[in-house]
Amino acid sequence: MIPAQFDYVAPATVEEAVAALAEHGDEAKIIAGGQSLLPVLRLRLNAPELVIDLGRIEGLSGVREDGPDLVIGAMTTHHEVANHPLIREHAALLAKATAEVADPQIRHRGTLGGALAHADPAGDLGAPVLALGATLVAQGPGGVRRIAADDFFVDLFETALGEDEILTEIRIPKHTGWGAHYEKFVRIKHQWAIVAVAATVRLDGDTIAEARIGLTNMGSTPLRAHTVEARLAGSLATVEAVGAAAAAADEGTNPPSDLNGAADYRQHLARVLTRRAVLAAAGR
Numbered sequence: 019m020i021p022a023q024f025d026y027v028a029p030a031t032v033e034e035a036v037a038a039l040a041e042h043g044d045e046a047k048i049i050a051g052g053q054s055l056l057p058v059l060r061l062r063l064n065a066p067e068l069v070i071d072l073g074r075i076e077g078l079s080g081v082r083e084d085g086p087d088l089v090i091g092a093m094t095t096h097h098e099v100a101n102h103p104l105i106r107e108h109a110a111l112l113a114k115a116t117a118e119v120a121d122p123q124i125r126h127r128g129t130l131g132g133a134l135a136h137a138d139p140a141g142d143l144g145a146p147v148l149a150l151g152a153t154l155v156a157q158g159p160g161g162v163r164r165i166a167a168d169d170f171f172v173d174l175f176e177t178a179l180g181e182d183e184i185l186t187e188i189r190i191p192k193h194t195g196w197g198a199h200y201e202k203f204v205r206i207k208h209q210w211a212i213v214a215v216a217a218t219v220r221l222d223g224d225t226i227a228e229a230r231i232g233l234t235n236m237g238s239t240p241l242r243a244h245t246v247e248a249r250l251a252g253s254l255a256t257v258e259a260v261g262a263a264a265a266a267a268d269e270g271t272n273p274p275s276d277l278n279g280a281a282d283y284r285q286h287l288a289r290v291l292t293r294r295a296v297l298a299a300a301g302r
């Protein structure tokens with residue numbers, strides 16, 4: 019279907035974009051890479067009067083270091099995130115998960131900020147951002163505020179962003195030297211995750227000193243597997259020990275049932291994929 023008619027602006031600054039959002043309220047929609055918004059418009063699930071394109075705003079994309087953090091602009095494409103040397107070195111989990119998003123064409127257009135703001139529970143980027151303890155930076159008429167990833171994902175397709183706010187940056191504490199793996203379960207290549215597990219571990223010899231694990235599509239938002247993380251801390255990186263810890267991966271989850279799998283099947287997958295992801299992250 020062809021989208022309903024809308025006006026289009028491409029502001030040069032975040033302030034102009036925020037002002038346009040404030041003026042038009044819920045009649046306006048931000049467009050980043052358009053990879054989720056355009057299908058929504060074409061299906062006429064949303065018909066905004068105004069589309070505000072962030073594509074001409076300088077400084078909203080790119081990656082830089084800021085002391086202990088990596089700072090990734092919201093408009094940085096999936097392709098750049100997956101391949102950027104700083105992200106590969108200091109936040110390998112995010113680079114690996116991003117390499118699993120959709121196909122190369124979508125990865126060249128879609129953006130990290132767009133994916134997080136869209137908040138699809140089957141999206142691949144919420145779980146690694148959560149596991150890495152990121153902070154999301156939003157700008158609105160009242161100024162700039164920082165939102166912890168733990169507080170960002172509110173519900174299905176719902177985030178803590180206000181209607182008049184734009185996500186500008188994603189700040190990730192450096193996890194230099196941590197092993198990382200994103201285990202995505204799909205029936206067909208390039209499909210959305212039926213379930214996926216984002217795992218990153220810090221090893222001390224043969225022992226897992228720290229582990230951080232995020233789950234994709236195990237509820238209405240990405241989730242942390244806190245019990246597994248606690249069990250893994252200080253345990254040996256063996257198949258037995260990791261398997262025992264991963265048995266708690268479905269604790270506190272509420273996955274959907276659909277044509278790709280029933281909820282209890284997804285819970286089984288979470289346990290199996292967590293074991294695989296942690297062992298792979300630990301290089302086993």
Ligand SMILES: Cc1cc2nc3c(=O)[nH]c(=O)nc-3n(C[C@H](O)[C@H](O)[C@H](O)COP(=O)(O)OP(=O)(O)OC[C@H]3O[C@@H](n4cnc5c(N)ncnc54)[C@H](O)[C@@H]3O)c2cc1C
Nearest residue numbers: 048050051052053054055120128129132133135141142185
């Ligand atoms: C065929 C297909 C397969 C896909 N498969 C996967 C997959 O396997 N895994 C996966 O994770 N994703 C997948 N995607 C989604 C893809 O990753 C999108 O790129 C992503 O979800 C949205 O990013 P975008 O930059 O294109 O955002 P857009 O489509 O431009 O925007 C998405 C939403 O976020 C809002 N928004 C965008 N940027 C901002 C911002 N900076 N501040 C505030 N609000 C903002 C928009 O208003 C809109 O509501 C797929 C998409 C398609 C079309």
